[in-house]
Amino acid sequence: MTSATEPARAGHPAPAVPRLIATDLDGTLLRDDKSVSERTVAALAAAEEAGIEVFFVTGRPVRWLDVVSDHVQGHGLAICGNGAAVVDLHDGVAEHRFVKVRPLERAAALAVVELLRAAVPGTSFAVEQTGGLHHESAYPPMLMNAAGSIAPAEELLADDADTVAEPILKLLAHHPELPPDDFLALARNAVGARAEITRSSPTALLEISGPGVSKASTLELCCAERGILPSEVVAFGDMPNDVEMLTWAGTSYAMGNAHPDVVAAASGHTVANNDDGVAVVIERILASL
Template sequence: MGEDGGVTDPAATFRSHPVPPRPPRLIATDLDGTLLHDDKSVSERTVAALAAAEEAGIDVFFVTGRPARWMDIVADHVHGHGLAICANGAAVVDLHRGGRIVEVRDLAREAAVAVVTALRKVAPGVSFAVERTGGIHYEPAYPPFYDDPGAAIAPVGKLLGEDAEQAGQPVLKLLAHHDELDPDAFLRLARQAAGDFAEFTRSSPTALLEASGRGVSKASTLARCCAERGIAAQEVVAFGDMPNDLEMLTWAGTSYAMANAHPAVRAATSHHTASNNDDGVARVIESLLA
């Protein structure tokens, strides 16, 4: 059952929303909660479906909130589909070149500082992390990143300082965490208080927000990449499960929400499919190619 008491039979939901009448030119898929199982694995069925899509001439883009350094989960399974849009649109990554960042749409330091100031006022107790092209750095109160031993730990003012050791690395996104606020309420509060300085979204079940540069989103970067290839929005099929997927899902000509998706995502999408653990993305691709 979904968190709002909805979907109880993912297969039935999938059957009630048939696939588009003809194959798309591009498939754009989120990773966590969408393409990946909850244990972060990629099923054999999904690997085969992605390969079959590419064999049929369909491009595959991975579009995720993850940073480039966390893309090894799919890098071992890519064939020609080696392009990833990471950090909610802030970076384009070539997985065939060791996860090399080939395009950056950064969050300006001044904007990040303004976000920190605004959120400190309206959400006392908030803690911050700074995701740069070279890695993540965070405040002592921020939930620790055990997979990032090279992270600097310091007050966010120091992490964003002009003389910070990492100052030469562009900021991809600013993360804000709160121990007590409701996640959706925190998102609304941040947009009201600091929406003039950054784009806010969330992909975690906790009160963890992600702030990107103004105009930066999964959708805007995907649209740029598609335009470079002469691909229209109507030729794109997109998959997602959380609020950070919403712009991409509403931009794409055909969109699928996973059965495990956030209620707002299910409400905004034209089609639904089975959950991530039931290989919902692979099911649709198989039907597209049937």
């Protein structure tokens, strides 16, 4: 494994001037207290001044992006919901504009609920839509998760649901007892190719998107629209929902606090989020110009 000051991957060295930086938020760009350090803010601004585009790529819904909206400069676009949506943050979170939506179809979401109820008893569900979150009564209330409605998942996903006009960004599944990685393995085995399942929480909370929808695939679409090649992208992450993105990018870094699967997938590593690992690498790139 390489250090933050060594070439990232044999055959894939960090580009002299990357065209895009793609960074996860929680556990990566953000410190554990959910702040963005002054050093990191300065590094992002310096990257953009050097002509390097910055994308926030997160599992968070758009309403949770206020942690970075104050620091939007050129980087007004964010990929959220693990690739389910691209939003423009230039006018703030309250005035965000969906640029792209890649929904989970209702029929597919219902099928996943049925399969997981049978395969992993005790699972509870929430539905993240463009207009907000809705969940079952057994689903644990999360910080910043104000439910739009509470009902069984089958009712929330019915064709006559009150929110049927709002695209589904992702389905969330929680288990009160299973270890997170065990829950992930069981769910992937039960659901197969019907949906993409990943996780970013330290708890047994799974995030379920439409087939082929991930941070990596949406980032690839955004880069293709800009004529940016994978070899021109530097990516950062710390949890399993970052693995595909780190594998796709020409140069990628696992944080010092990263999940083992992320360490294995990334081409290099940097220090932990609380030590400004993203800024450390950006500063090194800019110093080499």
